[in-house]
Amino acid sequence: MKAIVLQQTGGVENLVIKEVPVPAIKDNEVLIQNKAIAINPVDAFVRGNAGALQGIVRPAEGADIILGWDIAGEVVATGKDVKDFKTGDAVFGMVNFPGQGSAYAEYVAAPADHVALKPANTTYEKAAAASLAALTAWQALVVHGQVKKGDKVLIHAAAGGVGHYAVQIAKHFGAYVIGTASAAKKEGVLSFGANEYIDYNQQPFESLVTDADIVLDSLGIPGHLERSLSAVKNNGRLISLLVFPDDAFKQQAAAKNVYVHRLTVNSDGKDISSIASLLEQGALHSDIAETFPFEEMGKAHEKVAGGKTQGKIVVNV
């Protein structure tokens, strides 16, 4: 089969198409003929950073390094312990995160728990898109944020991959949603369902929001998490996707009795079934910014690494 192999960490020229064996499946896995791959900032991060590659992907010694986690495709074989899927099923999900998902390939071996049936109303591209980014939004807001009706939720980078799903999920639970983005993405943020939009270039968000029940902070800007803490009300919740809070920060949060959690999204726990259900109900939509052919994976990486995406970048297999 064709796969995109990372020859060494560095620029996109190190992503090379190669013939490799179709992966063997374990008893709890399905073999998926891959049709679409979604690209996330972490894909570009591990491609260019040896420490991150070892820490997040943990590639097997001596084996080809195949990156990527988000897939959608058709089941072509099932392990003997798999009960929920059969050959011919259309599925999608985030495979083995953190770990090696090996998504940049024509065939992917995935634990059955990491995928869900693709709703008929959702294309392969839009289903692949709604994997890592949508699961991050779900685990941030629902699992750790415990979002509920009437909550005020501040979502940073509300037009991005995670952000646009987070706005929709918070709205689905009946929250009042405020999203930050640059002026070019105002319409996008409001179209995803946000009640209010803040142009982060024009106004400091913490001067406008001081009583959020939940803040989702996905930015690595120094001091940003502290500013987000001042936007959370006492007893609220602050979920960080990038910055690890240090002891001084934890003390500041404790003084307000704010729950702080630095999330690492995880494939386990069947949350992908919740995402499938939202897609099926029409409560969640993937906004696809751009699609690329398999041969142009490098361009997809460059695009996502630019950090200006509205919605998701997808590569067709």
Ligand SMILES: NC(=O)c1ccc[n+]([C@@H]2O[C@H](COP(=O)([O-])OP(=O)(O)OC[C@H]3O[C@@H](n4cnc5c(N)ncnc54)[C@H](OP(=O)(O)O)[C@@H]3O)[C@@H](O)[C@H]2O)c1
């Ligand atoms: N810990 C985890 O498990 C986890 C999981 C998923 C993602 N992440 C991280 O979370 C971050 C977001 O991921 P993503 O997939 O959503 O990325 P993305 O799709 O590349 O996000 C791009 C968005 O960020 C916005 N943005 C940039 N600077 C901003 C600022 N100062 N204020 C508000 N918005 C800003 C951009 O909007 P403008 O063009 O309008 O600026 C753009 O729409 C990434 O760093 C990613 O690595 C972590």
